[in-house]
Amino acid sequence: MSLRLANMGSRAFGRGFLRLIAIGACLIGTATMAQGVWIPAKAVLAQILLDRAFEQSQALGRPVKPWSWADTAPIARLDVPRLGISEVVLAGGSGQAMAFGPSLLSAGAGVGENGTSIIAAHRDTHFTFLRDLRPGDLIELKGITGDTLRYRMTGSQIVRWNDFAFDSHPDRATLLLVSCYPFDATQRGPLRFVGMAEKMD
């Protein structure tokens, strides 16, 4: 009898312990989800703030920080009319800047300079639209000084991250849009998608 009671007691304890683990799993799961959801939320929110900063920058003709502690500033707006895309591009190309918007890599040419400009962004936030880009698409880049540069998409290529070179003195000014590939991968991989566009006359 006492043996059975003790057995029941230990079983109740075991259940309680399992329940505790289950509740813990729920909490951790919720936290992980929140962490995951926060990333695209931040990307969208930042673009709203960046939009305002970009308009101010255009009005003043110099970069204005979107929020006081930002270590980057908007330098251009990227438009793809056919897909209804309009995003503010940031200076720098650091991982931190890329959380908020596409970034112009400092290795390439600046906006409006003759050469190859390179813009990178996360494949699962700002640059998801790259998969829908087709040769012939019009891509517009509006600098904070007001002039609009018009590019025509010419093609794309898939390369390894460390096996890539670009032409620093092309015949025509070139715009490269860079993101990770494949677009729907869940793991980080070595491949990159490079969309190429040439400046129109």
Next chain:
Amino acid sequence: MGLALLLVVLLGALLGSRLNAADPRTEADPVGSGTLLLAEKGVADRLPAVRLGTDMDVEVSGQIARVRVTQAFRNTSDKWMEATYLYPLPEDGAVDSLKMVVGQRVIVGRIKRREEAREIYEEAKASGRKAGLTEQYRANMFRNSVANIGPGETVLVSIEYQAPVRRLSGEYALRLPLVVGPRYVPPHSVQDARSADDARAVTAPLADPALGRDLNPVSITVRLAPGFKPANIISPYHQIAVEAGGPRRRTVRLADGDVPADRDFELRWRSATADPTVELFRQERDGKQYVMATISPPAPDTMPPPAPREMIFVIDNSGSMGGESMRQAKRSLLHALDTLRPVDRFNIVRFDDSMTVLFEEPVAASSEQIAVARRFTESLEASGGTEMLPALKAALDDRAAGSASGLRQVIFLTDGAISNEREMLATLAAQAGRSRVFMVGIGSAPNNYLMTRMAEVGRGTYVNIGSPDEVTAKMAALLNRLKAPVARNLKVTLSGDGVELTPAVLPDLYAGEPLVLLGRANRLSGTLMVSGTIGDKAWTDTVDLSDAIESEAVARLWAKRRIDDIEVGRLMSAISHEDADTAIAELGLAFSIVTSQTSLVAVDETPTRPLDQPLTEEELPLLLPAGWDFDALFGGETARAAVAASEERANRAARANDPATALDLPQTATGFAGLVGKGLLLMLIGLAGIWLTRRRMPGAMA
């Protein structure tokens, strides 16, 4: 119940997979992969039972430093412990005293032959008596062992040594190494039981960075009495507080009290008045007379235009260089490349456990070639083992040996974290030819023994770059020194009878470098004369020996220097192994200094450990030297792949002269979908678990 088990397993897998991925040690088996054997004693991820605190008390008089190192071994456990600690000393330091303090009693150590000292120690250890042992494993690497430290007890072990103060271009430098950097043991050098023991002896467990940097704290006091008014007292790697104790005396302490033992301490000073050109010390011991002289050749009046040179740069990009060291090495090399003139020829060799020679043979330093070399240098990343020998051989491979007569300078940028020093030196001695070897020691705790000996055997010089701010200044100074004419063909005459001078082979002297001589004779009198040629002019300097200042340290410094000569003789096969060992043992016993053949041992008379209580052995873990990258040492595959890729890129860039610019594309995935998915899965499992436990609850209640 089965479902519950599944739940636990799933949870474990989910959480566990993340933990594993973050743990670099599980990624590569250090021994199996053949890249790094230095982790042989592993990583200590728990605090040791015996804690160590070190105090260094330094007395600098004239050009000689006397250092007392007191190590306090505190047993925090409830067991009887034996603790061993591997620590560095200056490569030219001579350890002559060991004292063990137990409570109120001081036990003085005696000098014995190495095997005998070990036996005495082991016997005391087994019989429960307290014992201390100081053994040398390399000229700059020692190990203290303390047996039978009782529960909660503290045993102090204090050793004393003397070392000459280095002088370069009017600046004096005292260097106290505080930590032994982990050494790479090349697999080919471990062939029999003896070499395997040796490899184990020069390694120690490494403290996991997660333990913090509070392990093995060190306090330092330097009492400076240089014999002149010191000025510009600086410590480049530590904050110090300087206190004046009279016009010619200063006391230097660490500003923050204790520091972690993770980088070398260096103190530099200059003379506030004119630089002394000659410094002379003497001592009489056991009927013999000893002298130490420091003589600076004068700077030449006119600088002739530098002759065309051939410069070979050797850069170490092994795992031990990971982090700050690699950046310093790259910056140093880029700086050196900038100073090449088109008439010079150059080449670059990089090595880890593989090796690349940039150009097939040395090329003219045209702007295109320099650009190729810059790209190559910038793309280097640290990983893998340290196979320095093939790189040395490649650098010494002098194709124009017969025809060319110009200067050939080999500049090594490395931390020297290897254990096959002897093999390196032997190769250098045999194959140097017309090449001169210059060592640039990189990082916070380089292997100074290898550096100084290589520079000596290679007839070059050695500088250490310990922090990023020093790169420009020290490289500029080194490169200037390499350009200036050299004092060569040095000869020394010392009047007296039975004179023995060391170093036996006199070096070439580069601008600003003094000649440090140690001599012994039955009777010294009269003068010491140095002669040589600087550029193409003859130079002599004569010193009156009666001006010498008495110093207690000279005889032991002579003995230590003499041992170095014997070691060099051994490398060049001028003396057999047995004869060398015997000669070193005799010197060690006669001068009561710790050598490769002699150790100091101290034994308490009364047993303290009850013999029914077991003794636990512990080797104290060392901190990773500051600036070293733990992941670069213990990671592996990814870093190695990166080097291979960057090499290929550099090669491609070197071949094709197109305007293409290579660019590493950034990682552009936030992976938020994966995070959401994982969170959702965890939550579902949790909910299932709650539902499962709930359904059975009412049954149990009823």
